[in-house]
Amino acid sequence: ADEARLSLMQGLVAAACKRVWDEHCKPSGTSAYLRAKQVPAYGLGCVDHAVLIAIDDERQRVDVFAGDEGMTWFDALPDPRPEHISFLQIQKGSVVVPLRDEAGQLWSLQVINGKGTKLFPKYSRKAGCFHVMSMTDMGIIAIGEGYATVDSCRQAMGWPMVMAVDSGNLPVVAAAVRRLCPDARLVVCGDDDTETAGNPGRTKAEQAAAEVGALVAFPALASGAEGDWNDLRVAEGLGAVV
Numbered sequence: 001a002d003e004a005r006l007s008l009m010q011g012l013v014a015a016a017c018k019r020v021w022d023e024h025c026k027p028s029g030t031s032a033y034l035r036a037k038q039v040p041a042y043g044l045g046c047v048d049h050a051v052l053i054a055i056d057d058e059r060q061r062v063d064v065f066a067g068d069e070g071m072t073w074f075d076a077l078p079d080p081r082p083e084h085i086s087f088l089q090i091q092k093g094s095v096v097v098p099l100r101d102e103a104g105q106l107w108s109l110q111v112i113n114g115k116g117t118k119l120f121p122k123y124s125r126k127a128g129c130f131h132v133m134s135m136t137d138m139g140i141i142a143i144g145e146g147y148a149t150v151d152s153c154r155q156a157m158g159w160p161m162v163m164a165v166d167s168g169n170l171p172v173v174a175a176a177v178r179r180l181c182p183d184a185r186l187v188v189c190g191d192d193d194t195e196t197a198g199n200p201g202r203t204k205a206e207q208a209a210a211e212v213g214a215l216v217a218f219p220a221l222a223s224g225a226e227g228d229w230n231d232l233r234v235a236e237g238l239g240a241v242v
Contacts, residue, residue, distance in 0.1 A: 036234075044096060094112060142187040143214075157241070168204060188206075
């Protein structure tokens with residue numbers, strides 16, 4: 001019963017995410033996050049008005065509200081908020097990353113606000129989902145974690161790129177890319193989390209590369225600090241990524 005309920009809610013949230021993507025996201029716009037990371041909006045959605053995804057577990061209902069509709073929903077919300085109700089606010093100026101499975105179905109959205117905070121709707125599926133950037137040349141395909149990291153590598157190398165969201169998702173996404181493109185040379189562009197216990201960025205990148213027969217590369221900042229490929233790009237310029 002729990003699995004059936006989760007499947008139902010995942011489907012409802014996926015439909016709401018598709019509505020947000022189709023109706024409220026534009027291909028370009030202003031974003032403090034993108035400016036700070038020095039990357040463009042490549043296949044992202046830019047939001048120029050407030051959008052709200054409201055999730056009601058008890059009624060098994062997911063709604064999308066925009067602008068003043070969202071304020072009306074908040075005004076009618078009981079205080080304290082019932083545990084069966086949750087929501088995701090997409091603020092003006094946020095960027096939205098569409099996350100699809102290997103069949104191309106959209107399951108979730110990663111919302112990144114101006115401060116760089118990354119959010120997902122409750123129940124949305126992330127495992128095995130990814131964002132594809134420029135799959136025109138199938139000779140080499142690179143896979144990385146976050147959007148800014150992946151786009152920094154795309155700008156520097158000109159490779160088609162796949163964003164896996166985080167280190168834990170790298171192995172399953174790499175396997176999906178290998179199934180989709182069995183003859184491609186794969187490169188995993190890993191994070192180097194030297195100051196994090198177990199260095200998950202390096203560990204999962206090496207695991208993903210080993211499982212699909214890919215090369216793996218890590219950034220080396222002159223400061224010696226931990227970081228990703230976008231940290232290197234911002235600190236030392238795009239040429240340092242090459």
